Amino acid sequence: MTIRVLLADDQAMIRGGLRRILEDQPDIRVVAEAADGAEAVSLARRLRPDVCLVDIRMPRLDGLEVTRALAGPGVADPLRVVVVTTFDLDDYVYGALRGGAVGFVLKDAGPGLLVEAVRAADAGDALVSPSVTLRLLRRITAAGPPPSHDPGPPLSAREVEVVRAIARGCTNREIAAELFISLSTVKGHVAGVQAKLGVRNRVGIAAWAWEHSMAGGS
CATH class of the missing domain: 3.40.50.2300 (Response regulator)
Structure with a gap:
């Protein structure tokens, strides 16, 4: 079964790199890309991907706001959100986890961990970058x-x-x-x-x- 993924990052180059890493896997397909948080929420609610990969710092809505909108308390049918970011800050980590994220992965952690995080989220597990943990x-x-x-x-x-x-x-x-x-x-x-x-x-x-x-x- 193919895992359907939405990518949300305001940098087109980053989105392209993440797409190449993920679509190199036979069981993962990127179904949409969003360049800002508001677009990410709209696409996610419409397409209902299996996993949403969300950056922290984005225009309109940041990654924490996106996470709360898609997976936070009060969301009737929450989606699985994995935060993927360059910024290894405690406030971001706790904000993401409390907001309902099922993963927190640093962009420099390597492609293997990113793929593992997507598969873990789809399986109902969770993954946080080892350095953060x-x-x-x-x-x-x-x-x-x-x-x-x-x-x-x-x-x-x-x-x-x-x-x-x-x-x-x-x-x-x-x-x-x-x-x-x-x-x-x-x-x-x-x-x-x-x-x-x-x-x-x-x-x-x-x-x-x-x-x-x-x-x-x-």
């Missing part, structure tokens, strides 16, 4: 434990293991192998954690884990 984990670890008045919802011991694995960037299959449980059991735990935390996807789980200093252990 490492920095966020270090920041959370340095900040110490969360305030005692905000412990978060109660999670079972197994759910905590799943949350920590998701925060490390593990896929469902990798979690199943690590914890010696079935793939369907992992999916059940992920769905249960999402319901308890009130988040839409596994990136929301990872963001919660980072904020509650749960991402570093096992």
